[in-house]
Amino acid sequence: MHNKLTIQDIARLAGVSKATVSRVLNHNPSVNGLLRERVQRVIKEHNFIPSVIAVGLADGHTRLIGVLAPPLTWPSVPEIMQGVAEYIEQTHYEMVLYSIGLERNHSDVLDNILRLKIVSGLLAIFPGELMSHLTYRFEQGFPLVTIDDQAEPTSLPWVGVDNHTSAYQATRYLLDLGHTRIAHLMGPQHYYCAIERYQGYAHALRDAGIILDPALVFQGTFVPDSGRQCAIQLFSREKSDWPTALFVANDQMAYGVLDVAEQLGIQIPEEITVVGFDDNNFSALTRPSLTTIRQPFSQMGRQALETLVTMIDQHHHTGKEALNHPEAEETQKSMHSEQEDTSPRIQIPTHLVVRTSSGVPRTLSIGL
Amino acid sequence: MHNKLTIQDIARLAGVSKATVSRVLNHNPSVNGLLRERVQRVIKEHNFIPSVIAVGLADGHTRLIGVLAPPLTWPSVPEIMQGVAEYIEQTHYEMVLYSIGLERNHSDVLDNILRLKIVSGLLAIFPGELMSHLTYRFEQGFPLVTIDDQAEPTSLPWVGVDNHTSAYQATRYLLDLGHTRIAHLMGPQHYYCAIERYQGYAHALRDAGIILDPALVFQGTFVPDSGRQCAIQLFSREKSDWPTALFVANDQMAYGVLDVAEQLGIQIPEEITVVGFDDNNFSALTRPSLTTIRQPFSQMGRQALETLVTMIDQHHHTGKEALNHPEAEETQKSMHSEQEDTSPRIQIPTHLVVRTSSGVPRTLSIGL
DNA sequence: TTGTATGCGTTATCAT
DNA sequence: ATGATAACGCATACAA
Numbered sequence: 001m002h003n004k005l006t007i008q009d010i011a012r013l014a015g016v017s018k019a020t021v022s023r024v025l026n027h028n029p030s031v032n033g034l035l036r037e038r039v040q041r042v043i044k045e046h047n048f049i050p051s052v053i054a055v056g057l058a059d060g061h062t063r064l065i066g067v068l069a070p071p072l073t074w075p076s077v078p079e080i081m082q083g084v085a086e087y088i089e090q091t092h093y094e095m096v097l098y099s100i101g102l103e104r105n106h107s108d109v110l111d112n113i114l115r116l117k118i119v120s121g122l123l124a125i126f127p128g129e130l131m132s133h134l135t136y137r138f139e140q141g142f143p144l145v146t147i148d149d150q151a152e153p154t155s156l157p158w159v160g161v162d163n164h165t166s167a168y169q170a171t172r173y174l175l176d177l178g179h180t181r182i183a184h185l186m187g188p189q190h191y192y193c194a195i196e197r198y199q200g201y202a203h204a205l206r207d208a209g210i211i212l213d214p215a216l217v218f219q220g221t222f223v224p225d226s227g228r229q230c231a232i233q234l235f236s237r238e239k240s241d242w243p244t245a246l247f248v249a250n251d252q253m254a255y256g257v258l259d260v261a262e263q264l265g266i267q268i269p270e271e272i273t274v275v276g277f278d279d280n281n282f283s284a285l286t287r288p289s290l291t292t293i294r295q296p297f298s299q300m301g302r303q304a305l306e307t308l309v310t311m312i313d314q315h316h317h318t319g320k321e322a323l324n325h326p327e328a329e330e331t332q333k334s335m336h337s338e339q340e341d342t343s344p345r346i347q348i349p350t351h352l353v354v355r356t357s358s359g360v361p362r363t364l365s366i367g368l
Numbered sequence: 369m370h371n372k373l374t375i376q377d378i379a380r381l382a383g384v385s386k387a388t389v390s391r392v393l394n395h396n397p398s399v400n401g402l403l404r405e406r407v408q409r410v411i412k413e414h415n416f417i418p419s420v421i422a423v424g425l426a427d428g429h430t431r432l433i434g435v436l437a438p439p440l441t442w443p444s445v446p447e448i449m450q451g452v453a454e455y456i457e458q459t460h461y462e463m464v465l466y467s468i469g470l471e472r473n474h475s476d477v478l479d480n481i482l483r484l485k486i487v488s489g490l491l492a493i494f495p496g497e498l499m500s501h502l503t504y505r506f507e508q509g510f511p512l513v514t515i516d517d518q519a520e521p522t523s524l525p526w527v528g529v530d531n532h533t534s535a536y537q538a539t540r541y542l543l544d545l546g547h548t549r550i551a552h553l554m555g556p557q558h559y560y561c562a563i564e565r566y567q568g569y570a571h572a573l574r575d576a577g578i579i580l581d582p583a584l585v586f587q588g589t590f591v592p593d594s595g596r597q598c599a600i601q602l603f604s605r606e607k608s609d610w611p612t613a614l615f616v617a618n619d620q621m622a623y624g625v626l627d628v629a630e631q632l633g634i635q636i637p638e639e640i641t642v643v644g645f646d647d648n649n650f651s652a653l654t655r656p657s658l659t660t661i662r663q664p665f666s667q668m669g670r671q672a673l674e675t676l677v678t679m680i681d682q683h684h685h686t687g688k689e690a691l692n693h694p695e696a697e698e699t700q701k702s703m704h705s706e707q708e709d710t711s712p713r714i715q716i717p718t719h720l721v722v723r724t725s726s727g728v729p730r731t732l733s734i735g736l
Numbered sequence: 737t738t739g740t741a742t743g744c745g746t747t748a749t750c751a752t
Numbered sequence: 753a754t755g756a757t758a759a760c761g762c763a764t765a766c767a768a
Contacts (some may be wrong), residue, residue, distance in 0.1 A: 006761055017739045022763055049483045053424045054761035057744050062421055063463075067437050072453070073649070081440045085467035094486065096432075097465040098551040099453035114418045118462065169746060255653070262655070281441070285623070287630070374745055385755045390747060398753060422745030442755050 005048055014042040025050055033117060052094070063317050065308065066119035068098045068110070068125050075280045076297050080125055080147060083301025091309060106130045114142065121312040123304050126150070129272035143311040145304045149193035157311065157344035159304040160273050163193045166293045166350040167200025167247070170275050173352055174245045175208045179273065179361050183216035183243035186255055191222065197249050197277065216243050220253045227256025235264055245273040251280045251292055258286055258357070271357035279353055289355035296348050303346055373416055382410040393418055420462070429684050434487035436466045436478070438494050443620060443648045444665050448493055449516060451669025459677060461592055474498045489680040490610065491672050494518070502622065511679040513672045517561035525679065525712035527672040531561045532659045535568025535615070535720040538643050541720055542613045543576045547641065547729050551584035551611035553598050553621055559590065565617050565645065582612050595624025596693045604630055612729035614640040619648045620661055626654055626725070637727035647721055657723035664716050 007025075009305050011018045016039060023031050024039040031039075041046075056062035065088065072078055081097075088095050096119055100109055110133055113119065121143035124134055130152040137154050138144040144155045174182050184201045187194030198217070218233070220226035227248065234242065248254040254276035261268050268274055268288050276283060276292035283290040375393075379386045384407060391399050399407075410416075424430035433456065440446055456463050464487055468477055478501055481487065489511035492502055506512040506524050513525045528588040544552050552569045554598035555562030566585070573580050584615040586601070588594035595616065602610070616622040629636050636642055636656055644651060644660035651658040 007763095008761080018762075019739060019764080032737060049480065049484060051425075051761055052484050052486045053421055053430055054744095055763075056421045057419075057425050057746090057760085058762040058764085060744070067465075072440060072449045078440040078446045082467065085440070085465070086469060089469060095465050095467075095486075097435075097463050098455070099450065099459065101454060111415070112417070115415060116420050116462075118420045194742090226750085229751090276558070280654065282650055285650065285654075351759080373760095376745080386746080387748085387755060388753090391754090394747080400753060403753085417747055422760095423747075425744085425762090426746040426748080428747095428760070 005046055007048075007050060010046065010048050011040055013046070013338065016037045018213075028036070053338035062118060062120050063093050064096050064119045065093045065305070065312070066096045066098060066113055066122040068100065068113070068122060068124045068127065068130075070099070070128075071101065072099055073198065074126075076278060076295070077125065078282075079297035080301040083298035083303075084305050085301075086298070087302040087305040087309075093309065106365065107133055110134070110137070119236070120316075121145075121308050123308055129299065131143050131156070141315070143308060145308040145311070147300055150191050152192050153346065155343060157307055157346075159299075159300050159307065159346045160193075161295055161346070161350050162347045164200040166277070167197035167249075168204045169200075169350075169352060170247055170277065170293050171201045171204035173354075174210075174275065174358070175204065175210075175357065177245070177273070177360050179243075179245040181216065181243040181245070182210075182211060183218065183234065183246045185218045185220045185227065185246060185248045185257070187220060187222045187253075189219075189247040190366070194222075201247055215241075220249065222250050222252060224252050224256035224259070227253030228260050229256075231257040231260035235260065237265060242272060244311055244363070245275070245358070247265050248274060248276050251276040251278040251283050251290060254290055254292070254357075255286060258288070258290070262287070268357050270362060273358040273361070275358055284355065286357075288357045291355045291358035292353055293350050294353045295350055299348050303348060307346065324348070371413055375416075375418060378407070378410055378414065378416050382407045386556075392652070427475045430486060430488050431461050432464050432487045433461045434464045434466060434481055434490040436468065436481070436490060436492045436498075437493065438467070438496075439469065440467055442494075444646060444663070445493065447665035448669040451666035451671075452491065452673050453669075454666070455670040455673040455677075461677065475501055477507075477567055478502070487591070488684075489513075489676045491515070491676055496703040499524070500619060509683070511676060511683050513679070515668055515672050518559050520560050521713060523712065525675055525714075527668050527675065527714045527716070528561075529663055529668075529718050530715045531564035532568040532571070534645070535565035535617075537568075537718075537720060538615055538645065538661050539569045539572035540576075541722075542615065542641065542643065542726070543572065543578075545613070545641070545726065545728050547611075548578060548615040549581070549584065549611040549613070551586065551602065551614045552617040553586045553588045553595065553614060553625070555588060555590045555617040555621075557587075562590075562617055569615055584608075588617065590618050591621050592627070595621030596628050597624075598623040599628035603628065604636060610640060612731070613643070613726070616642060616644050619644040619646040619651050619658060622658055622660070622725075623650065623654060625711050626656070626658070630655070636725050637731065641726045641729070646706075651721075652723065654725075656725045659723045659726035660721055661718050662721045663718055671716060672711035675714065680691070 003071045006216055007018050007021050007146045014021065016035065020031060020035065021039055052063050067084060069081065084095065098109065098113060100106060107130065110130060114137060124130065126148055127134055127146060128150060131154065134144055134146060135156050145159065147159050149160060171182060174277045184198060186198050202212050218230040220230055246257065248257060254274055259272055260267065260352050276290050279292045279294035281290050375389050379389045382389065384403065389407055392404050405602045420431050435452060437445055437449065453462065466477065468474060475498065478498060482505060492498065492514045494516055495502055495514060496518060496522040499522065499707050502512055503524050503557060513527065515527050539550060543653060552566060554566050570580050588598055613700060614625065616625060622642055625642055626636065644658050647660045647662035651660050679701060
């Protein structure tokens with residue numbers, strides 16, 4: 001076992017100093033071509049990789065990136081993490097996963113992570129009430145990116161989707177199908193994405209010249225059970241009062257709707273069309289399979305991490321610059337404004353996935 | 369920002385030396401009571417936490433544990449990870465997640481992880497063909513634990529379930545229900561768990577005095593599509609040749625069976641009972657919901673990590689012992705054998721979850 | 737271009 | 753019991 005191979009050993013083996021090996025390792029151009037090759041040969045031959053720990057200590061730049069995530073059994077989270085993992089695989093960073101349960105004080109968890117100084121940046125996935133805390137840390141200079149659907153936009157770098165437009169498109173799809181009485185099951189009011197999706201829905205109706213009927217807007221909580229309650233309430237009405245389509249603000253609630261419909265013997269999409277939002281794993285397997293807006297979770301994870309890595313590298317460089325040339329204010333300013341310009345809000349396109357839970361309204365299909 | 373707070377600062381603030389602060393930090397008993405309290409006060413006041421990086425460098429014991437996992441979108445993996453996360457939260461370790469895609473050479477990934485010397489132990493989840501490599505590393509002295517259902521037992525510490533007994537119980541349940549013609553859809557032959565489950569099935573039949581009918585044993589590959597193919601083949605037979613129950617070796621294949629049954633208009637459980645294995649997330653939501661053997665994935669993750677942490681701590685201590693008292697062979701020997709005694713194969717109990725895909729055989733229900 | 741010396745934050749080995 | 757001081761493995765400013 002060559003377990004204890006250090007840069008010193010390589011130096012000895014190559015007949016040079018540690019410094020030279022270090023330079024070769026870090027692609028420092030000031031190394032003679034032949035010497036460089038010789039050192040690299042020794043490095044390859046012995047499969048030498050510098051200790052990440054030691055490197056971190058020496059240059060104050062750990063190659064570790066923290067990922068703060070809700071329980072991995074939550075919907076969508078594994079898909080996001082997969083994107084994160086895929087991206088990180090092609091970098092020289094490693095991922096430190098902080099999957100937080102519901103019990104502990106999230107604020108303390110965050111403080112600990114930061115005080116341990118073990119990660120040089122953090123991706124926060126669905127951080128919930130931690131947002132303000134995160135924003136504060138970011139403004140203090142800590143590299144931070146978030147994937148969130150709850151908080152209103154802040155100065156924090158953010159990756160997500162355009163909920164308004166996506167909901168608009170879903171509603172537009174229903175209108176194009178011929179539906180005119182389109183109901184909406186909203187998410188909770190304290191979710192910004194719920195507001196946006198509602199507004200996209202309302203917007204599409206308005207553009208179609210249809211007056212939004214408040215009796216067709218239901219309030220849910222994003223969990224299946226609230227979908228069930230909405231469905232029970234809706235289906236207990238006079239059938240003549242039913243909408244012909246229901247746009248549900250997320251798939252989880254749509255599952256509840258489908259569930260109740262099946263129990264009540266209500267045919268979907270024949271009697272009512274159902275469209276969801278998210279395209280979670282299960283949505284292709286429900287009966288009927290769910291037409292829904294696909295959120296590109298994996299891409300979101302990848303994009304978020306790419307953004308974060310860029311930030312960390314910048315942070316690292318400007319840090320050194322600031323140390324060496326404290327007079328170069330101009331340069332720093334321009335870089336800072338450049339960072340401002342690089343829109344910290346990245347929106348990734350969604351698209352509609354048409355499955356079997358949606359169809360033309362009954363009135364029309366009968367007419368054919 | 370008190371970002372750059374070091375042990376040196378604490379020492380100055382408390383009017384002592386770094387060494388003393390370090391001793392307090394590590395609960396070294398040789399510190400005067402009053403002094404200890406004073407130092408501790410300063411530490412608390414400033415929320416000081418020693419740098420994990422520096423500690424790692426100094427004592428060669430990084431507080432990082434690696435977790436090598438297949439893509440998180442695989443079934444069961446998020447549940448295992450949740451258990452891992454829950455356990456690690458209550459330790460002083462952090463988790464470095466290596467989620468490997470399908471493309472790269474796993475062997476190289478492993479070598480890199482080990483050569484980086486960034487983690488002091490590794491949990492390998494479903495490592496596939498990496499097993500022999502892992503076993504080698506473990507025998508070289510690297511703390512390693514695995515959660516696997518594919519390889520035959522090795523000397524590697526392992527956490528899992530008793531597949532034979534579990535399959536026996538599932539089959540026994542069907543027998544108790546009154547079924548006598550019970551089919552089995554196996555997993556692939558190169559999965560050890562598939563063999564074990566088949567044997568448990570066969571064992572239960574034998575104990576019930578039933579002769580195993582080879583025409584009722586199907587070969588699958590653990591994916592939904594192979595469940596579909598089995599179902600198509602089975603349902604195309606003369607109905608009089610059908611079994612009254614089908615024990616499927618995992619839930620994924622059972623989904624395929626359910627799918628085909630629905631398309632063919634075959635009633636489950638009225639026309640045929642289906643029982644799965646795993647209790648994946650979807651299994652409670654299928655139509656009909658799936659009766660299955662529940663694998664305690666979360667507990668498995670927790671247990672595996674607990675085992676690993678114990679190993680790492682031992683490894684660390686005995687390492688120091690060996691260094692300081694190389695003559696104490698007796699002690700080491702006994703510890704070594706103790707490690708051998710501590711069965712490296714931990715089996716966590718499963719249990720049957722009865723849902724709606726199973727019932728009494730038709731012949732009996734008609735007779736009532 | 738290359739080597740030497742110092743520092744990173746902590747633990748551990750010496751003295752005292 | 754406590755305080756200097758030398759590792760730990762690497763990067764880097766400085767000297768050559």
